[in-house]
Amino acid sequence: AQTVTQSQPEMSVQEAETVTLSCTYDTSESDYYLFWYKQPPSRQMILVIRQEAYKQQNATENRFSVNFQKAAKSFSLKISDSQLGDAAMYFCAYRSPAAQKLVFGQGTRLTINP
């Protein structure tokens, strides 16, 4: 079974700085999808970014980008120019092509210091 590990329960960063959240996963599959979700205090789960494993190019969405290392099974999220609104719990998730579920990591709570 696939597993996802986020080894940083908490992170903090100064406003306008850059922060990287780590995620590793374990799988024997070659094709899959990886996601980062943001959960602000409102508890809503918001998709931040998605990466298809067959694509070598790292996904980017405005200030959010990933460093996808398939061989190392690593999928980190980089947030540039951090803003107060980025403060949230961030979850890394994995999904197989035909799987019936997302497998989530434990989450990383990100604090932005003004």
Add this chain to the structure above:
Amino acid sequence: EAQVTQNPRYLITVTGKKLTVTCSQNMNHEYMSWYRQDPGLGLRQIYYSMNVEVTDKGDVPEGYKVSRKEKRNFPLILESPSPNQTSLYFCASSPGVSGANVLTFGAGSRLTVL
């Protein structure tokens, strides 16, 4: 507005008192799923449904029931709630079961069982 609606958002109940958390989506999605979120564990799947009248167990189905009589609705039933079911619950849906499909989440339901 395309959305997944859960009710109630907050509920405090007592051990053994049956309750239902409703979930409805207006996007004509085939796939629906329930997750529970607990500190340090991320989100774990309880049950899922690939279409009307088709449901199956996720990773933590004990103590829960579901039904899918209509495409838009996927209620979660706790027949005899226990304190270990105190959690934050999310309903989610997607157009299909392919891993390429992005899940849309409801706003979450905070359940406390005394």
